[in-house]
Amino acid sequence: MINSCKKQLINKDQLKSKLLKTTQALTWTALTIFGFIGLSACSSKIATVSDTKYIPEFQQTYFSKGVDEISPDKLSLYVDYSKCISLGQNSPFFQALVPSWTDATxxxxxxxxxxxxxxxxxxxxxxxxxIEETNYADLKTAAERMANENNESVLLTDGEYFQPSIAKGNINNPYMxxxxxxxxxxxxxxxxxxxxxxxxxxxxTFNKKRFYILFTDCRLKGNIYERIMQTINLKQFPQVELFHLSADHPQLLSKNAQTTEPNQQLNAKVSSNENGYEVQDWEIDWENGIEPLIVNAVNPNTGQPLPDGEAFISxxxxxxxxxxxxRITGVSAKVYNINQEYSDFYYAKDAKQKPEAKIDPVECEYFVKxxxxxxxxxxxxxxxxxxxxxxxDPVLNGSPFNYFKIDICVSKVEPLFEKYKHIFTFDSIDIPGNKNVSVAASVEQCxxxxxxxxxxxxxxxxxIYVKTNER
Structure with missing residues (x-):
């Protein structure tokens, strides 16, 4: 009987020992699993750099275009040797521009x-x-040469493109x-x-037009358009009309003419730039500042949530x-996470190595509008x-800082040229009673x-490049 009880006690002790070992094993397994999850969660954050010092080079390397392709101070002047230019000797406006052509050409x-x-x-x-008048002018070739140059150029012409092989000229030929x-x-x-x-x-007597066609870039310092606008006042020549043609860099106007205006609660440091971008460093935290005060802002009078929060940039x-x-009828904001791309670029520059030739940042929706x-x-x-x-979350995955890029883009336009078409239309000398619409047709086809x-x-x-704290 006593031996039987001893055996039962021994079996109970063995059972307790096994149970303890099993519990310990499960505990360690759980700790290992949760530890791995914790490490994975930490590793999902992208390690980021401490400052924005290379943002200008980052922008220049991957996103700048256009203006650098033009060689400054190398203007080509193309002059149509027709009656319109010889008659320009009697035009106060033509004469007012001669000093600009003389100085810049x-x-x-x-x-x-x-x-x-x-x-x-x-x-x-x-x-x-x-000017020795010539009966016709190969304006098509002249314009093509202008477009193929890597410098500014100007064409002075009446817009009449004549070819000896074509009777009655080219009154509706979009030759340009x-x-x-x-x-x-x-x-x-x-x-x-x-x-x-x-x-x-x-x-x-025919009602004609004298055209001054400037191939330039408004972002080029001292460009020919800027120079002539500094020497003449168009208000003194109300008969002269101006048309600006572009497919890029629409013009922005701001109160301080340099940067946007960040919400004061962001405590933002702003670096301006003349090449279509700026850099902002927001010093306020997300959870305790940006999200309660701006994202989820309330009406100060009623305490009710504002449907879209407060504007953070205006x-x-x-x-x-x-x-x-x-005419631009719609714009949108596209946000790109550049935590990895900018950090890689930063480290490469610090190490005096060549950064990646191309990058493809991820666009993040449902963040800014x-x-x-x-x-x-x-x-x-x-x-x-x-x-x-x-x-x-897709934007703010950096540690200890976040870097993202906001591109404000055109999203919708509507045709507007019809209201300017008259600027380019004039009487046809070849076919009296008809209009020459060749220049208008050229612009329209373009x-x-x-x-x-x-x-x-x-x-x-x-x-807008933004640096913020970790979220």
């Missing part, structure tokens, strides 16, 4: 029939005063469309000044007609967090080109 070309001849640029003033497209596809600008004048021919107004041929009401009614670009669909329309319809307007 580095290559002077005369267009005489099918010959385009180069002359000494230091004789520009004398050449413009001694290809050149206009080529220049715009490079991201540049075209300015056209249209000056009406009368021209006698075979006993009749201060910009958009020139909605800065493309010339289209443009206030449509403010834009539609006032042309203002106010940025809000997408409070009703707020999803910050604007309806699928590639140009695609550029305009999704064109970047401005970029």
């Amino acid at each position: 580095r290559k002077y070309y005369s267009i005489k029939g099918n010959r385009i001849e180069q002359h000494q640029p230091d004789s520009t003033f004398v050449l413009l005063r001694n 469309a290809g050149a206009l497209k080529s220049w715009l596809k490079k991201g540049h600008d075209i300015y056209i000044l249209s000056e009406p004048y009368t021209e006698p021919y075979n006993g009749q 201060g910009w107004k958009l020139d909605r007609e800065s493309f010339g041929g289209y 443009v206030d449509p009401k403010e834009f539609n009614e006032h042309g203002k670009i106010d940025l809000h967090f997408d409070t009703q669909n707020y999803n910050p 604007l309806t080109d699928p590639d140009i329309k695609a550029m305009i319809s999704s064109c970047p307007i401005y970029t």
Whole structure:
């Protein structure tokens, strides 16, 4: 009996020992699993760098385009040796521009029939005063040469493209469309000044136009358009009309003419830049500052939540007609997580190594949006967090800081050229009683080109780089 009890006690002790070992094993397994999960959670954060010092180079390397392709101070002047230029000697507006051409021209070309001849640029003033009229001009070739150059150029012409093999000229031939497209596809600008004048021919008087066509880029410092606007006042020449043609970099207006205006609660440090972007460093935390005060802001009078929170960036107004041929009717904000891309670039620069040639940052939806009401009614670009669909996790996965890029882009346009078409239309000398619409047709065909329309319809307007604390 006693031996039987001893055996039972021994069996109980063995059972307890096994149970204890099993419990310990399960505990260690659980700790291992949760520890692994914890490590995985930590490793999902991207280790980021401490400052924004390489953002300008980052922007230049991956996202800048256009203006750097133009060589400054190398203007080519193409002059149509027709009656319109010889009659320009009697035009106060033409004469007001002569000093600008004389000072800026580095290559002077005369267009005489099918010959385009180069002359000494230091004789520009004398050449413009001694125009030998020629019956027709190969304006198509001249415009194509302008578009293929990597510098600014100007064409002075009446827009009449004549070919000896074609009777009655080219009154509806869009001969310049290809050149206009080529220049715009490079991201540049075209300015056209249209000056009406009368021209006698075979006993009749015709209402013609003298065109000053500028192939340039408004972002180029000291560009030819900027220079002539500094020397003349268009208000003194009310008969002259101006048309700006572009498929890129629509014009923004701000109160301080340099940067946007961040919400004061962000405690943001802003670095401005003249090349279409800025850098902001937000010093406030997300959980204790940005999210309760801006994302989920309330009406101070009622205490009720604001549907879209408070705007976190404002201060910009958009020139909605800065493309010339289209009116901008909608804009959007695209956000890209650049935690990994910028950190990799930073480390490469610090190590004096070559960074990646190309990057493809991930676009993150449901984080930022443009206030449509403010834009539609006032042309203002106010940025809000997408409070009703707020999803910050794909953007804010950096530690100890987050870096993201906001691109404000055109999202919708409507045709506008019809209201400017008259600027380019004039009496046909070849077919009296008809209008020459060749220049108008050239601009119109350029604007309806699928590639140009695609550029305009999704064109970047401005970029904001943001550095924030870890969330």
